[in-house]
Amino acid sequence: MGHTITEKILMAHTNLKDIAPGQLINAKVDIALGNDITAPIAIREFRAAGGKKVFDRDKVALVLDHFTPNKDINSAQQCKTVREFAVEQGITHFYEGGQVGVEHALLPEKGIVVPGDLVVGADSHTCTYGALGAFATGVGSTDLAAAMLTGELWFKVPQTIKFVVYGKLNRWVSGKDLILHIIGRIGVDGALYQAMEFTGETISALPMADRLSMANMAIEAGAKNGIFAVDAVTVEYLKGRAQKPYKIYVSDTNAVYADIIEIDAGKLEPQVAFPHLPSNVRGISRAGEIKIDQSLIGSCTNGRIEDLRIAAQILKNRKAAPHVRLIVVPATPLIYRQAMAEGLLDIFMDAQAVISPPSCGACLGGHLGILAEGERSVATTNRNFVGRMGHPKSEVYLASPAVAAASAVLGRLASPDEL
Amino acid sequence: MIFKGKVWTFGDNIDTDAIIPARYLNTSDPAELAKHCMEDADADFMKKMKPGDIILGGENFGCGSSREHAPIAIKAAGVSCVVAKSFARIFFRNAFNMGLPIFESKDLADAVDEGKEIVIDSVRGVITLAGSDRTFPISPIPPFMEQLLADGGLMKHIAKKK
Ligand code: SF4
Numbered sequence: 001m002g003h004t005i006t007e008k009i010l011m012a013h014t015n016l017k018d019i020a021p022g023q024l025i026n027a028k029v030d031i032a033l034g035n036d037i038t039a040p041i042a043i044r045e046f047r048a049a050g051g052k053k054v055f056d057r058d059k060v061a062l063v064l065d066h067f068t069p070n071k072d073i074n075s076a077q078q079c080k081t082v083r084e085f086a087v088e089q090g091i092t093h094f095y096e097g098g099q100v101g102v103e104h105a106l107l108p109e110k111g112i113v114v115p116g117d118l119v120v121g122a123d124s125h126t127c128t129y130g131a132l133g134a135f136a137t138g139v140g141s142t143d144l145a146a147a148m149l150t151g152e153l154w155f156k157v158p159q160t161i162k163f164v165v166y167g168k169l170n171r172w173v174s175g176k177d178l179i180l181h182i183i184g185r186i187g188v189d190g191a192l193y194q195a196m197e198f199t200g201e202t203i204s205a206l207p208m209a210d211r212l213s214m215a216n217m218a219i220e221a222g223a224k225n226g227i228f229a230v231d232a233v234t235v236e237y238l239k240g241r242a243q244k245p246y247k248i249y250v251s252d253t254n255a256v257y258a259d260i261i262e263i264d265a266g267k268l269e270p271q272v273a274f275p276h277l278p279s280n281v282r283g284i285s286r287a288g289e290i291k292i293d294q295s296l297i298g299s300c301t302n303g304r305i306e307d308l309r310i311a312a313q314i315l316k317n318r319k320a321a322p323h324v325r326l327i328v329v330p331a332t333p334l335i336y337r338q339a340m341a342e343g344l345l346d347i348f349m350d351a352q353a354v355i356s357p358p359s360c361g362a363c364l365g366g367h368l369g370i371l372a373e374g375e376r377s378v379a380t381t382n383r384n385f386v387g388r389m390g391h392p393k394s395e396v397y398l399a400s401p402a403v404a405a406a407s408a409v410l411g412r413l414a415s416p417d418e419l
Numbered sequence: 420m421i422f423k424g425k426v427w428t429f430g431d432n433i434d435t436d437a438i439i440p441a442r443y444l445n446t447s448d449p450a451e452l453a454k455h456c457m458e459d460a461d462a463d464f465m466k467k468m469k470p471g472d473i474i475l476g477g478e479n480f481g482c483g484s485s486r487e488h489a490p491i492a493i494k495a496a497g498v499s500c501v502v503a504k505s506f507a508r509i510f511f512r513n514a515f516n517m518g519l520p521i522f523e524s525k526d527l528a529d530a531v532d533e534g535k536e537i538v539i540d541s542v543r544g545v546i547t548l549a550g551s552d553r554t555f556p557i558s559p560i561p562p563f564m565e566q567l568l569a570d571g572g573l574m575k576h577i578a579k580k581k
Contacts, residue, residue, distance in 0.1 A: 024561060024563050037444045037486065037488075038485065038486065038487070040447050041447045041487055041488075041491075044447070045574050048574065049574040049575075049577060049578050050578065066444075067445060071445070072445060074445035074446050075445040078445065078446075078447070121485075122485055122487075123484070123485055124483065124484045124485040124509055126485075138485040138509050139485060139509060139512060140485050140486075140487040140490075140509060140512055140513035140516055140517075141485075141487040141513075142487060142513065142516035142517050142572065142573050142574060143512060143513075143516060143573070145573075145574060146516075146573050146574060146577055149577065150577060154563070154573075188432055188479060188482060189432070189478055189479040189482070189505065189507070192479065192505065192507070192508065193508050219509075222479060222482065222507060222508065223508075224508055277432060364441040364444075364484075365436075365440070365441045365442060366441055366442070366444075383434075383436070383483060383484075385434045385436040385437065385483060386434075386436065386437055386459050386460075387436055387437070387440050387442075387459040388436050388441075392440075392459045
């Protein structure tokens, strides 16, 4: 029986000769990631279990991105806990202050994750790195503690659903729209416990930024991981970036899939997920008249330079509607600097945007852009649960940077074609 | 193990933001988190529930973020266990890793009203409605995960192996 990429990567991290979906295995991890919310609990657990040294200081990544810059005393204390641990352990990949970016934008950018890696992160959007042909999955803090201590973790081998995407994408339609469409089609538990493998001609033509957005949201369909085969686009992205040699795995032609779903992407228009589920998706032409109070462009889903370029292209010589707070969050310091060098920040400021430091901040309703009762935000983020960005009676509409930018200008959910 | 308690019912797709909103994640103190347990799903939950009570969810309970603060809040609130039609993957892991008992039952949620008492017998693999003989099977737990629960969670399990 053949194997999928996901099965092959998992197997390569065990000493087993064969594995099958459903099997419980112990596998070695290449990177174990934590942030300022999840790492403090992991550190507590690590110490309680008598942990003295992490298994490998080069294989632990600690990124203080959620409440950065520290939003209050409690969050400062959490960061202090992690910082002291990172210094004590000599953690190589420790980021805070002016070096911090949103973790899932930062790790690929710095080449810390490479194809064939097995990555666990105490953050659900760790699945982002599947775009690079790595097996990456979100876990909890206790898992992180166990991984930091032993370098291994238990996994249930997932079944894989294959998505075959074909057709040429229309103007303003991006990877974000594709993944929203897919989640809308299969539901928020449509891939529960499973791997989502993205293939097909549309995927081959898709830039890395779009693939990262898609893999990022695999968790929003309940998936364990999302994965893309390594191709010329991946290799080009890794050039001058990859911090170590990498291994490429390909799904066998006789691999067994739980399901194969074909998607005709040529017919898609920009998509929006309405409150309060990422699966509550409709095309922008069916959005109706939804007035917005805020437009958030950023996050690990869509805070990359490519996203900011698209937003700037739309916002150039335009202004956000007077009642709209436009917030732009470059996801990493490098992206911030690029945006500055390319003049994008001027365009945003001319459009009366607030430019936030790289931070998770508003995306999780932490700080730097909280919604009041009854307010609505269009956001390029990945979750629109009740209370996600603020008051339990506020609303979040998930969309691409193009839609978020156009909506900011028109003050309502809108397609760039309406400008 | 036997769990006996009143059930508090919640619908499908109860996400971790509803279980413990991100605005409270600037601490990991269990007692602090417990105060806000289920707050955005039912603002009065903590006022109504009694220690030993049971949370009854629908499909995909615990979806969303990986925050272990969610099972921690539930456990620290005194909830004895969670029963749902299905659990989101990371919540499922977290619950076993930290020793919060959770059980999958496809039919219970549609057959019992809020406030009713149920008895869960995890060894026999059945749930009974108190005062009736109606029973509901629960999905068996793989032996490895049973071991995790018996050892009191993943870290204690690892310590024991060493
Ligand atoms: S940007 Fe949002 S979704 Fe991404 S890691 Fe930060 S809080 Fe999570």
